[in-house]
Amino acid sequence: MSSFHKKTKTKAALSELRAAPLETQQAAGYADTLREILQQPAAWQDTLDLLHGTVAQQRLAKAMEPRPVHIVLTGSGSSIYIGECLAPLLQSGLGIPVQAIAAGTLLTHWRSVLPPGPGLLISLARSGDSPESAAVVNMLLAEAPAWRHLAITCNAEGKLATQYRNEPRMTALVLDERTNDRSLVMTSSFTNLLLGGLGLLLRTHSGLETRTVEIAAANAQAMFDTHADAIAALAERDMHSAVYLGSGPAFGAAREGALKMLEMTGGKVITLAETFLGLRHGPMSFIHPHTVIVAMLSADPSVHAYECDLLRELSRKQLGMAKVVVGHSIPEDVLAPGDVAVQTLASASNPDVPVVLAGVVVAQLLAFFRCLQLGGRPDAPSEGVLTRVVEDFALHGAAP
Structure with a gap:
């Protein structure tokens, strides 16, 4: 293992990764991914x-x-x-x-x-x-x-x-x-x-609206400035699996989060994406003491209430290693010691857009840091298995 990866075993602070010379970033295999997340x-x-x-x-x-x-x-x-x-x-x-x-x-x-x-x-x-x-x-x-x-x-x-x-x-x-x-x-x-x-x-x-995108951008920048190191510290823990929760438009974000972790760790962290209400119907059995739960809360108050009830249930049952909760107005009683709360600003119009974008970026950072923690290269994980563009395969019966 390179000296860089030995260092990230103890500290993977975003500021240190970003400040490293480009040649160092490229040698460690994270230059493109970090730039593309932060931009x-x-x-x-x-x-x-x-x-x-x-x-x-x-x-x-x-x-x-x-x-x-x-x-x-x-x-x-x-x-x-x-x-x-x-x-x-x-x-x-x-x-x-x-x-x-x-x-x-x-x-x-x-x-x-x-x-x-x-x-x-x-x-x-x-x-x-x-x-x-x-x-x-x-x-x-x-x-x-x-x-x-x-x-x-x-x-x-x-x-x-x-x-x-x-x-x-x-x-x-x-x-x-x-x-x-x-x-x-x-x-x-x-x-x-x-x-x-x-x-x-x-x-x-x-x-x-322009204001919606401005709020989303402010949320992401605040997360880089305020929460990135807490997410990095969580990625340094003994995480074996991760569950991503979202409702409505955030379910697609949850599915993307699960894929990011799976891709970046080469399957070393197994993942599951589910809706909050769907988790009770069997998938809750996936959650073990080494499972991180990433929860993307809806901006709709009634949906938000259902989601927070589910998080309280997880805390009551002491399921999972830790939670990362992303959203507006996160109640304190859904959080347990060691959890990370990423509070977002809300927008009057398109209220779900900022939280969906914030949830995706949180999932990107968590997968990025976990990849480094496991000694991987975020720019090209799963070498020999995945390619940036899927390789050509035979098309059967498709129009030319």
Whole structure:
């Protein structure tokens, strides 16, 4: 083990990691991931500016005209979890049925899962080059002509951004290049693609307001400044497993958190994502004395009440090693000694957006620090198993 990793065994303070020379960061294998996590508050502001620009407004308007009967969000891995965050937010704001369906499921079962058209399929992708991405679009252009397509991607050179320039049913919105994470794991790309999808709300009564993004950015920066070392200290404990809890749009964030930990630790920390109310129906048995629980609280008061009741139950039963609770108005009685409370500011409009973004960033930091603690390299974990873009595989029966 390198001297760097020996040092992180005793202290992995964010300030020390950030202050290390770039060459040291690269040698330790965390330079890209740390930069991409920390750039998020500023990148969110840039994405909002892009969404307010003429080009983005024209492309989003084109995708929504005529008004679709259904919207389906699709992607693979982290990208489908973005869709799961977006679906309830877009359905509430647009008044159109919205659901998330994984690209792999569309590739194999589109006839039984795709709602009747005319609809809008939104493909969410960091690179736009994974095997399913273009295959699903090609297949549905041929087999489901009533469906139009919108690709939101971080890669201007990817297939989703370049392959359909002459297809009138396809529109592409490309985010700023720096959101196209170089690290294997998606961090900045996840949260910025989430905001990109929320661009569909800009012309609605519940439109994504500048103040909402400002609050989300302030929450993330405050977390870096105030809570990062506590999260790092938690990652240094004897964590064998982690449970991620979220309701509504935060369930997609919980699923992303579970994947981040699994990816960054190469499966050394096993994970589970569940809804708060779903945890009681069997999955609570997953929680052991070496389990960390990450809880993302809803901004809706009635939902928040259910979630806090569940956290009190976990404390009463003395389940888990520690909790990280993220949200607005965290009651003191849901916390036990050793827990970390990440209090967030609330926004009057789009109230769930800041807590979803904060929950994702907390999960990113926890996985990042645990990876270092285990002697891993966050920029390229699970070497020989995972690749930044999924390798090509045979496509059976898909349109060319």
